[in-house]
Amino acid sequence: MATALQVIGGQNGSAFDFTGRDNGATLKKIGVAEGGWQIKAVRAELSDGRVETFGKAHTFKEYTFKLGEGITKLSLWGNGAGTRLGGIKFMTSSGGQFFAHMTDWGLKTEYSAWDSSSSMPSSRLC
DSSP, X not given: OOOOOEEEOOTTOOOOOOOOTTTTOOEEEEEEEEOSSSEEEEEXXXXXXOEXXXXXXXXXXXXXXXXXXXXEXXXXXXXXXXXXXXXXXXXXXXXXXXXXXXXXXXXXXXEEEEETTSSSOOEEEX
């Protein structure tokens, strides 16, 4: 059964692709900057030392992955206006949890972007 791709955000932002696909690097740390009506920025650090920040912010809520730990479930929210990412939540193979979201506006529709029981992601950050 095909899964429709759900795009979250996208106004004044752009999709990004930052992976260790070519050299086997894994996600070491993720940081998310919360704003009143949007997620302001996402920062990712890979195990090969590369760090990229998508958006602009100085303060991040962070999660550091243990060696071998991976994301087993990922949910995303829009900001309710259809213009920005509003929230991101994930669970890990080691029982870890992370949740960052906009602080002034309430969250609306949760989109299950990844579940380890499914075969492909169904959402894309923009």
